[in-house]
Amino acid sequence: MRSAVLTLGRRTSPLRFVLFPMLHVGERSFYDEVAERAARCALIVAEGGPSGSAPAQEQMARLRWDGLVDQLDALDLESLGVPVIFESERPERDRTGAERLLDTAVDSAAAVGLRLLGRHRDPRGIRGIDEADEHDDRWVQGRMARMLRKAVVDDRDERLVATLTQIHAERHGDPVDVAVVYGAAHMYAVVTALRDDLRYYVQNAEWLMVRNG
Secondary structure: OOOEEEEEEEEOOEEEEEEEOOOOOHHHHHHHHHHHHOOOOEEEEEEOOOOOOOHHHHHOOOOOOOOOOHHHHHHOOOHHOOOOEOOOOOOOOOOOOHHHHOOOOHHHHHHHHHHHHOOOOOOHHHHOOOOOOOOHHHHHOHHHHHHHHHHHHHHHHHHHHHHHHHHHHHHOOOEEEEEEEEEEHHHHHHHHHHHHHHHOEEEEEEEEOOOOO
16 A cells, blocks of 8 residues: 655745645554655644644554554654644643643543544555445435534645645745645645645655555
8 A cells, every 4th residue: 555745836936845645554664754755844734733732542543463553653743853833733821721621531532533433444444446436425424424524524624725825825935845744535625725726736746655565
């Protein structure tokens, strides 16, 4: 199983976006290669939050016995010496007791929920395009399923695209690379927005091995 690192550029400005479509479980070598390439960038836009912001999820990520590693345990973007804009930043002020309690409850619920939803499963269990039934839309049926997709995918896509659009507005004249380290499911929205709204195009694609065998 492989993941394609995409470099998007623009003919009229030097800023480039380097997209890392992440699978959340894989071989350690995959995350090492992502870290090596992200370290060459001037800025990283990353899914999730800083280390220690979700301790229950981080602990759950370490519970593996199959020789693979979880992204939460294997990829430390903060250690690369590159500024990181996380999806969930720590609050600048001290949190109240009630806020800390709520954060703990949300973190614990997410750790269990993500495990049940398959967040930590072997990536070989993910169906390929040729295995999926394009007419099977059961996953979007029902009010709860639509609400879940909106919260987990659509709303986060919008926030990510807004962040990248702001970076483009502020730094399109800089000859630097910006790494986007997000789950693969979010990359369609990113490529579409950069291409259609800002006129970026794919300049280069490089395969990285996620799971060998």
